[in-house]
Amino acid sequence: MDDQQRYQAAASKDARFDGVFFTAVLSTGIYCRPSCPAITPKQANVRFYSTAAAAQEAGFRACKRCRPDASPGSPEWNIRADVTARAMRLIADGIVDRAGVGGLASQLGYEQRQVRRLLTGELGAGPLALARAQRAQTARILAETTKLPMGDIAFAAGFASIRQFNATMLAVFDTPPTLLRERAARHAAPAPPGVIRLRLPYRPPIDIGRMFGFLAARAIPGVEEVTAGAYRRTIALPNGPGILSLRPAPAASFVECDLELDDLRDVTAAVQRCRRLLDLDADPVAVSCCLARDSVLGPLARACPGRRSPGHVDGGEVALRAVLGQQVSVAAARRLGARLAAEYGKPLSAPSGSLTHLFPDAATIAAADPAALPVPRSRAAALVGLAAALAAGDIRLHPGADRDQATARLLALPGIGPWTASYIRMRALSDPDTFLPSDAGAVRALRRLGADGGGAGGAAEAAERWHPWRSYALHHLWAYIEQPTPQGATSP
Structure with a gap:
C-alpha cells in the first residue's frame, strides 16, 4: 500500500487494516489504528508507520480511545x-x-x-x-x-x-x-488470585467452534482438556511452566485468555504462543477472497470465510506428536500421547483439574530407551532421533526458524517423510502455504467435491491454484470431511 491507499483506509475506518499499519497525527502527537473513530485529520498532517514501535520512536503516543497497542498483530x-x-x-x-x-x-x-x-x-x-x-x-x-x-x-x-x-x-x-x-x-471483572486475565483480539470473522473442535479432537489427557467451551493446557515457557485457558467471547472480536504462570516474565511469550495456536493474526478476508474464486474450494470458502489454520504453542512438541501419531488414528495418537506424558512428562507442582503434566521435552525423549516407548520400534527410533536433533539444536522450530531449512533437516532424519515434515511446518512454524498432497482426508475431500484428485499427484496439482494460502485450503478440505455438507456449500 502507498500512503494514499493507507489514508483512504483510515478515512473509511476500515478495521481490516488494524495492526497492518498505524496512523500518526502531527498536530496531536498521537498514533492510532486505521479504524479509530476519532475525526479524520487532513492528509498533510498524517504519517504512516508499519509498527507501533516506529511511531513511538518518532515521538508519537498511543491513542487512549482506540488502543493501537492492543490491536491484532500484522498478518505480514x-x-x-x-x-x-x-x-x-x-x-x-x-x-x-x-x-x-x-x-x-x-x-x-x-x-x-x-x-x-x-x-x-x-x-x-x-x-x-x-x-x-x-x-x-x-x-x-x-x-x-493483576x-x-x-x-x-x-x-x-x-x-x-x-x-x-x-x-x-x-x-x-x-x-x-x-x-x-x-x-x-x-x-473489568476481577480474576481469581494468581490468574492474569486478558483479551486476545483478532480480525473477524473466525470459525472458533471448528478451531476448538480441532484442538479437542487432538487433546492429550493430562496435558490438555476442553471443558465448558474452554480449551486449557499446560505449557512449558522460557522461565517456567504455566497453564493457559482460552474461551470464545460471543459477539466480540477477541478470545478470552487466562494465564497462570510460575514466572511473570513469561507473559509476553505466553500471549504470543496463544495467538499462534489460534492463528489470531491472520487476515481472513484476504484468504477467503483468494480461495472463494476457485471452482473447487469457492463454495467452502464462501460458506466459512473465517477458517483459520491452527498453529501450536511449542514447535518441538507438535513435531514429536506428529511422529508419535504416524500411521494411527487421531484417537490412537491421543492415547499414545497420554502414555508418553504420564511416563516422561514433568508433573505440575499443583494439578489443575485434569491437567497434571507438561508434555515431555526433547531432551527427556532423546535420553529414553526406544524399546520402552509405547510405539513400534521403527517409530520409536524416529521419535528418539527427532528428539535428539531438537535437543542438540540441529533442528530449530522456534517462531523465527527458517522454514525451508527446518523442512530439509526434518526430511533428512530417518522415519520422517514429506507428510510429517509438511504437517510440522504448517503447525509448528505457522506456514500459511503448506499442503499435504498425500493426506488421505484431502484426497477424499477432493474426490467428493467432484475434483478427481487422482491421488497425491492430482491433489498437489489442484493445490497449485491456492497459493499462498494452501494451509487454509487444507483446513477447508478437512472441515468438509468432518461436516460433509457445510452450510452454503453445494453437496457433490
Whole structure:
C-alpha cells in the first residue's frame, strides 16, 4: 500500500487494516489504528508507520480511545519468510528481553549490526525499540489485570529499573501505570488470585467452534482438556511452566485468555504462543477472497470465510506428536500421547483439574530407551532421533526458524517423510502455504467435491491454484470431511 491507499483506509475506518499499519497525527502527537473513530485529520498532517514501535520512536503516543497497542498483530509477519519477518516473530516471542539483540541475531544466523540495519531500514525502528514497545504492552497487561506492586511489574515486563518503567509508560501511553490500573478496575471483572486475565483480539470473522473442535479432537489427557467451551493446557515457557485457558467471547472480536504462570516474565511469550495456536493474526478476508474464486474450494470458502489454520504453542512438541501419531488414528495418537506424558512428562507442582503434566521435552525423549516407548520400534527410533536433533539444536522450530531449512533437516532424519515434515511446518512454524498432497482426508475431500484428485499427484496439482494460502485450503478440505455438507456449500 502507498500512503494514499493507507489514508483512504483510515478515512473509511476500515478495521481490516488494524495492526497492518498505524496512523500518526502531527498536530496531536498521537498514533492510532486505521479504524479509530476519532475525526479524520487532513492528509498533510498524517504519517504512516508499519509498527507501533516506529511511531513511538518518532515521538508519537498511543491513542487512549482506540488502543493501537492492543490491536491484532500484522498478518505480514506470518506470511513472509524473510529475515525481517523471522526477526519480528522472535521479538514478539520475547527473545530480546531474554537474550538481548545478540540472542536475536544468533537465532537468525546474522550479525547484530546487520539485524539492526535490516529492521531500522524497513520498519523505522531497531530491535531494541521494537522490544521496548512490546515491553510496554506487557507492563500494561500486568498493571491492568493483576494487583502486583508496580516494581514487580516493571521487572516482570523486562524493564531494567523503576525509572525506566515509569518513563516508558508515560511516553508510550501518556498515562502513569497507577492510573491505567484504576481505569481498568472500573470495567473489568476481577480474576481469581494468581490468574492474569486478558483479551486476545483478532480480525473477524473466525470459525472458533471448528478451531476448538480441532484442538479437542487432538487433546492429550493430562496435558490438555476442553471443558465448558474452554480449551486449557499446560505449557512449558522460557522461565517456567504455566497453564493457559482460552474461551470464545460471543459477539466480540477477541478470545478470552487466562494465564497462570510460575514466572511473570513469561507473559509476553505466553500471549504470543496463544495467538499462534489460534492463528489470531491472520487476515481472513484476504484468504477467503483468494480461495472463494476457485471452482473447487469457492463454495467452502464462501460458506466459512473465517477458517483459520491452527498453529501450536511449542514447535518441538507438535513435531514429536506428529511422529508419535504416524500411521494411527487421531484417537490412537491421543492415547499414545497420554502414555508418553504420564511416563516422561514433568508433573505440575499443583494439578489443575485434569491437567497434571507438561508434555515431555526433547531432551527427556532423546535420553529414553526406544524399546520402552509405547510405539513400534521403527517409530520409536524416529521419535528418539527427532528428539535428539531438537535437543542438540540441529533442528530449530522456534517462531523465527527458517522454514525451508527446518523442512530439509526434518526430511533428512530417518522415519520422517514429506507428510510429517509438511504437517510440522504448517503447525509448528505457522506456514500459511503448506499442503499435504498425500493426506488421505484431502484426497477424499477432493474426490467428493467432484475434483478427481487422482491421488497425491492430482491433489498437489489442484493445490497449485491456492497459493499462498494452501494451509487454509487444507483446513477447508478437512472441515468438509468432518461436516460433509457445510452450510452454503453445494453437496457433490
